[in-house]
Amino acid sequence: MPRDIAPGDAEWDEVASRLANFMESMTASDKRRIAADEISFRRFCAHAMQHIANFLGFTLKNIDEFVRDMGWALKSGWQQGIERAQVKRLRP
Amino acid sequence: MNDSRSYLTKAIGWLRSNNPHVTEEQWAKTEEMLAKKAEEASPPTIALIGLTGVGKSSTINALFNSGVNVSHHRPCTQTAQAIEGDLYEYTGRRGTIVVYDMPGLGENLAADERHYATYCQTLPNVDVAIWVIEAPSRTISPIEVALRRLRRHCGPEVVDKIVFAANKIDRIHPGESAWIKQANMPSLEQKETTELYSNFLFESLGSEVSRPKDSIVCYSATRRYNLEVLMEQVGAHAPDDRAWLLGKVADVADFKELVDPRLLAWIQQKQHGDIRGANRDA
Ligand SMILES: Nc1nc2c(ncn2[C@@H]2O[C@H](COP(=O)(O)OP(=O)(O)O)[C@@H](O)[C@H]2O)c(=O)[nH]1
Numbered sequence: 001m002p003r004d005i006a007p008g009d010a011e012w013d014e015v016a017s018r019l020a021n022f023m024e025s026m027t028a029s030d031k032r033r034i035a036a037d038e039i040s041f042r043r044f045c046a047h048a049m050q051h052i053a054n055f056l057g058f059t060l061k062n063i064d065e066f067v068r069d070m071g072w073a074l075k076s077g078w079q080q081g082i083e084r085a086q087v088k089r090l091r092p
Numbered sequence: 093m094n095d096s097r098s099y100l101t102k103a104i105g106w107l108r109s110n111n112p113h114v115t116e117e118q119w120a121k122t123e124e125m126l127a128k129k130a131e132e133a134s135p136p137t138i139a140l141i142g143l144t145g146v147g148k149s150s151t152i153n154a155l156f157n158s159g160v161n162v163s164h165h166r167p168c169t170q171t172a173q174a175i176e177g178d179l180y181e182y183t184g185r186r187g188t189i190v191v192y193d194m195p196g197l198g199e200n201l202a203a204d205e206r207h208y209a210t211y212c213q214t215l216p217n218v219d220v221a222i223w224v225i226e227a228p229s230r231t232i233s234p235i236e237v238a239l240r241r242l243r244r245h246c247g248p249e250v251v252d253k254i255v256f257a258a259n260k261i262d263r264i265h266p267g268e269s270a271w272i273k274q275a276n277m278p279s280l281e282q283k284e285t286t287e288l289y290s291n292f293l294f295e296s297l298g299s300e301v302s303r304p305k306d307s308i309v310c311y312s313a314t315r316r317y318n319l320e321v322l323m324e325q326v327g328a329h330a331p332d333d334r335a336w337l338l339g340k341v342a343d344v345a346d347f348k349e350l351v352d353p354r355l356l357a358w359i360q361q362k363q364h365g366d367i368r369g370a371n372r373d374a
Pocket residue numbers: 142143144145146147148149150151259260261262263311312313314315
């Protein structure tokens with residue numbers, strides 16, 4: 001029979017800490033998804049930008065890098081991805 | 093993704109700093125055209141496969157309408173070749189998706205054969221597919237056979253857009269009454285059974301798909317359990333340049349609403365303290 005547990009019960013600590021870990025893993029998953037969505041959006045932009053640039057008569061430099069560095073950023077965080085992209089750009 | 097505008101601004105900012113030769117006027121025009129293209133992108137399209145009652149509709153509501161049964165559900169005119177199942181536009185709180193709701197396999201051979209033909213016709217045209225299985229169903233071999241054929245006929249990319257979603261894990265052995273309602277979590281025994289079941293799916297389907305570890309998700313639509321991971325994998329199985337469209341309309345039902353607030357409060361209090369440290373030492 002399901003019964004309520006309360007603070008102080010032997011089960012409470014076990015359940016609460018399992019719950020805390022689970023919620024943490026859900027938050028992490030959510031973050032990964034949002035980061036992946038951002039990269040996906042960049043891919044979409046990159047494709048669209050090729051057409052737009054053609055249409056408006058200019059060429060875009062570093063469009064592959066634009067996506068690639070963000071792919072890397074998924075693992076290391078957005079800010080670091082930007083920084084890495086900038087460092088690479090400054091290289092001769 | 094919740095705010096495509098801010099992503100757009102970020103993206104344009106990057107491109108701008110890397111392309112100083114493009115004029116301000118060109119950038120203004122570019123941004124406008126890009127925003128338009130983003131807005132006009134066709135709505136994300138999802139195939140749902142599964143036997144009646146496995147929880148296909150519940151899953152869509154859980155992922156795209158914060159768990160609430162949707163009221164806006166508009167049937168689409170079917171294409172020239174009739175497909176089995178339903179094709180409808182689903183509008184949740186954040187936007188619209190197109191859903192192909194298709195029957196599952198394992199009822200009888202003749203029906204399976206028709207359903208297979210439907211999959212062949214439909215799957216190449218969707219962004220992602222969710223194949224809902226009711227845990228702990230062991231009727232996996234018709235799925236295995238179908239995957240092998242799909243891979244051959246339609247190409248591996250079609251099989252690799254499928255997420256295998258094992259629903260109703262709140263009912264898994266030793267049964268629904270074991271589910272810890274207060275925490276909205278499986279009991280330790282259920283957790284173990286779920287792992288065994290997940291391994292069983294992995295062994296059965298693993299050789300047919302490229303990323304089996306990511307393609308199999310055990311969850312509960314009505315308990316809202318593990319939905320974030322399901323949504324993450326749905327995005328990960330969509331085309332690289334279209335996953336963000338799914339993110340834009342995602343509205344995942346809140347698991348915490350089904351948890352005893354006393355537990356949440358207790359965890360929050362402990363969070364600064366020692367709960368995880370203590371757990372690790374145990
Ligand atoms: N216990 C439990 N029941 C569920 C779950 N998901 C769906 N159901 C129930 O299963 C039944 C069929 O669900 P529905 O979404 O209509 O299935 P469909 O026929 O595949 O669209 C409904 O009574 C749902 O409430 C779940 O995770 N756990």
